[in-house]
Amino acid sequence: MTSAWIGSLLLLAIPAMFFISAWAHERRANWQLTMGVAVTALVISISSGVLAIAGWVEFGHGFDWVTHEPVSLVMLSLISFISYINVRYSRSYMAGNGEEERRYIRWLSITLGFVTLVVVSNHMLMMVVAWIGISVALHQLLIFYPERQRAVLAAHKKYIFARIAEGFLLAGVVILYFQHDSWLISDIYDNLSQAQGLSYADQFAALFLAVAALVKCAQLPLHGWLIQVVEAPTPVSALLHAGIINLGGFLMIVFAPLLILSSAAQWLLLIIGGLTTVLAALVMMTRATVKVRLAWSTMSQMGLMLVECALGLFELALLHLIAHSCYKAYAFLNSGSEVEATMKKRLAKSTPPSRFDWWMAAILASGLVIALIMAFALPAPYSPWILLAIALTLLIAERRGRLTSASVLSMVALAAVLLVAYSLQKMGVHFIVEPQATSVGLAGDVWMAFLFVMFFIGYILLRYHRDHPAMAATWRAFYAGFYLDEYVTRLNLRLYPTRLPVRFKPKHLKIPKEELFK
Structure with missing residues (x-):
């Protein structure tokens, strides 16, 4: 054998x-x-x-x-x-x-x-x-x-x-x-x-x-x-x-x-x-x-x-x-x-990044990613690198977190280490499976870059401007998942209904009569 x-x-x-x-x-x-x-x-x-x-x-x-x-x-x-x-x-x-x-x-x-x-x-x-x-x-x-x-x-x-x-x-x-x-x-x-x-x-x-x-x-x-x-x-x-x-x-x-x-x-x-x-x-x-x-x-x-x-x-x-x-x-x-x-993070006081923090973080993160791309002449698509630059931007800008605080230098060093580790792991997987060119080309790359930028904008609005009156309806829509599951669930139960279990001895709110307002 x-x-x-x-x-x-x-x-x-x-x-x-x-x-x-x-x-x-x-x-x-x-x-x-x-x-x-x-x-x-x-x-x-x-x-x-x-x-x-x-x-x-x-x-x-x-x-x-x-x-x-x-x-x-x-x-x-x-x-x-x-x-x-x-x-x-x-x-x-x-x-x-x-x-x-x-x-x-x-x-x-x-x-x-x-x-x-x-x-x-x-x-x-x-x-x-x-x-x-x-x-x-x-x-x-x-x-x-x-x-x-x-x-x-x-x-x-x-x-x-x-x-x-x-x-x-x-x-x-x-x-x-x-x-x-x-x-x-x-x-x-x-x-x-x-x-x-x-x-x-x-x-x-x-x-x-x-x-x-x-x-x-x-x-x-x-x-x-x-x-x-x-x-x-x-x-x-x-x-x-x-x-x-x-x-x-x-x-x-x-x-x-x-x-x-x-x-x-x-x-x-x-x-x-x-x-x-x-x-x-x-x-x-x-x-x-x-x-x-x-x-x-x-x-x-x-x-x-x-x-x-x-x-x-x-x-x-x-x-x-x-x-x-x-x-x-x-x-x-x-x-x-x-x-x-999670409870500790919510109870701890945090310092939101200033506008200077955002610009500085974006410049530093983009510089690191662009330097890596140019140093190794990395080919397209580039939209995943844009997503990585956004992630590093958030890492550097939000260095003053709820439970910890770090310097810009330490965060930049950490971002560089993460970038190198990511690149080495990505290159190491080439021994198992290789990248291949697809037909979507530049159009697909631009589409994903647009979505990643929209994510970055949405992240900032939902995290740091959720209390703004103009964001109230947007927050509710995101919280409800745009009600997509509700529509799909109704359609499912209409086309293929099922019997749901009945709760045994459901709890009832019992209020004494003397406590009721007349």
């Missing part, structure tokens, strides 16, 4: 172990077994990734249905790491009710099995089946507390949108099969990598896959379920935000040769993903609940990741995916401590 076959069987063993362990909890929740599976998966994925990327072992494709591509191995390592952290946290979080523990760990294991199967799939039908399996298993975790109305409503909307995404995904892969006479992603990748253009059928396939990614990543206006599923257990939210919702971006990275040849798909991602990036980030600023803020943040980050794919910056999208997953896993699992930290 060759190393390629051994590698394929080891990768298939990861989802198989999760599926088998799901049925090992009939009598009691065996957390140790599931943690052992997660550790084993982590060891296999990291070892395979290091050997494949370093070129020490030529895995190839021993079993054609399994991929050994570096992107998939990196994703598999990331998911295995998130799985282990999630299982360890869940063991303490769910302790106390044996029946709930068994039900939770069973569906958690099935969900993890399907997620890993999507990542290692080289067969498009196997990927679609695993994609469907994720949404079905995750649905059971989202309604883990069936008596919560918001959780049931969110899961109902998620169920509808998941079917829509799966329908577009299936339509896209079927078109690709008839066009290229193969179900294997590697064959389609090779065919499209040498193509100069796309047929009309391939154009539709690219559009369908882009729509599937947008729906999967909860982009506007199909976003409401992501905000409301915070009613689910905290580790479920962490798994959803850190390891599942970003599969839309992974789908775009896998089908990169198809995406870069479809202007329509690129513009679809740029328009919807770009608007979601900006609007969701600004809406997040108006929310008070920690989990809700994190949910809006996820929407914004997913939109930005899809925009990066549309601009051909696939290495940046992968780096973004990894960083976002690790951050969101930490943020949700540490949300209890974040509540206390």
Whole structure:
């Protein structure tokens, strides 16, 4: 048996172990077994990734249905790491009710099995089946507390949108099969990598896959379920935000040769993903609940990741995916401590930046970014560098925070370190996936630069001028999310109604008669 076959069987063993362990909890929740599976998966994925990327072992494709591509191995390592952290946290979080523990760990294991199967799939039908399996298993975790109305409503909307995404995904892969006479992603990748253009059928396939990614990543206006599923257990939210919702971006990275040849798909991602990036980030600023803020943040980050794919910056999208997953896993699992930290920040007195601070910060941040671009002759697109310059501007201008205060020199030094670290990480990911030129060109770059500038203006207005009378209506509109979810929810319930649970013994305000005013 060759190393390629051994590698394929080891990768298939990861989802198989999760599926088998799901049925090992009939009598009691065996957390140790599931943690052992997660550790084993982590060891296999990291070892395979290091050997494949370093070129020490030529895995190839021993079993054609399994991929050994570096992107998939990196994703598999990331998911295995998130799985282990999630299982360890869940063991303490769910302790106390044996029946709930068994039900939770069973569906958690099935969900993890399907997620890993999507990542290692080289067969498009196997990927679609695993994609469907994720949404079905995750649905059971989202309604883990069936008596919560918001959780049931969110899961109902998620169920509808998941079917829509799966329908577009299936339509896209079927078109690709008839066009290229193969179900294997590697064959389609090779065919499209040498193509100069796309047929009309391939154009539709690219559009369908882009729509599937947008729906999967909860982009506007199909976003409401992501905000409301915070009613689910905290580790479920962490798994959803850190390891599942970003599969839309992974789908775009896998089908990169198809995406870069479809202007329509690129513009679809740029328009919807770009608007979601900006609007969701600004809406997040108006929310008070920690989990809700994190949910809006996820929407914004997913939109930005899809925009990066549309601009051909696939290495940046992968780096973004990894960083976002690790951050969101930490943020949700540490949300209890974040509540206390947020309260301290709100109670502490802050000094808003002056007009001089803003101009000085903008000049220094722009100078650092322009110097880096000129020093290394970095090519277009430049809109991501504009976003980075905006981020560094905020870092320097807001150096006098609520809890800390720093000098200009120290903030500039920190900005320079962050800029170098970002550049090195971006260059390091080139060994896994490379950027590719897309057809949107200058127009797409200008569109995203405009949106980023609008975000900067909106940030200043919402944060420092929210008490101005002219901002009252704007603040309410952002706080309500422009009422998009309300319209979508009404449409969902009209087309596909469901019965929501009735609260048992709802609380009533009881006022003695003698205290009532006549």
